[in-house]
Amino acid sequence: MSGLEYDPHLYSGELNHREDHAPGDEPEESAGHWVRNSNLGLGFSVVLTVAAFLLAGSHLIYEPAIPVALIVLAIAQMGVHLVFFLHVTTGPDNTNNVLALAFGILVVFLIVAGSIWIMNHLNHNMMPMEQLIQMQR
Incomplete structure (x- = not known):
């Protein structure tokens, strides 16, 4: 067999990091990874929700700035949901x-x-x- 015919990295049917993958054909991750990401997303969501309620009901910041702060927290909440729950990334x-x-x-x-x-x-x-x-x- 010539050197051109032999490929030591020939496709073996197993997914690894060197091979190109179709969307949805990624290597399976452990269940702990999904649980950890979901819990992390839940934690961020709860913290952002509580922060929004605290800002709206208290005098922690200057009152005319409250709508801007709530908009910023809402955008952050949308980002958390997109990344942690909908798994929209830039991959x-x-x-x-x-x-x-x-x-x-x-x-x-x-x-x-x-x-x-x-x-x-x-x-x-x-x-x-x-x-x-x-x-x-």
């Missing part, structure tokens, strides 16, 4: 998931921004209510 096997998430966020943004824009123009172009009532009499 090469999650490219489609990240793109689908980005597209979903774009669609929601366009719907919300478009609705606000339309309502603003309607409010600007509508006749005042007093004039509308006088016209009906």
Whole structure:
């Protein structure tokens, strides 16, 4: 057998870190890894939820800054859920998931921004209510 025909790293049917994998074809991880990640995500979620309730119900920070702090905590909560529970990461096997998430966020943004824009123009172009009532009499 020539040296070109022999490959010591020929595919053996077992998954290892050197081989390219299709999405969903990753090596299985131990159950302890999944439990640890779920518990860690649960812990982060509980801490962020308790922090949001404490900030909203106390005077720990300057009152006009409370909505900004709650928005920051909400975004952090979404990140925890995406990473620990939905397993959306930036790995090469999650490219489609990240793109689908980005597209979903774009669609929601366009719907919300478009609705606000339309309502603003309607409010600007509508006749005042007093004039509308006088016209009906």
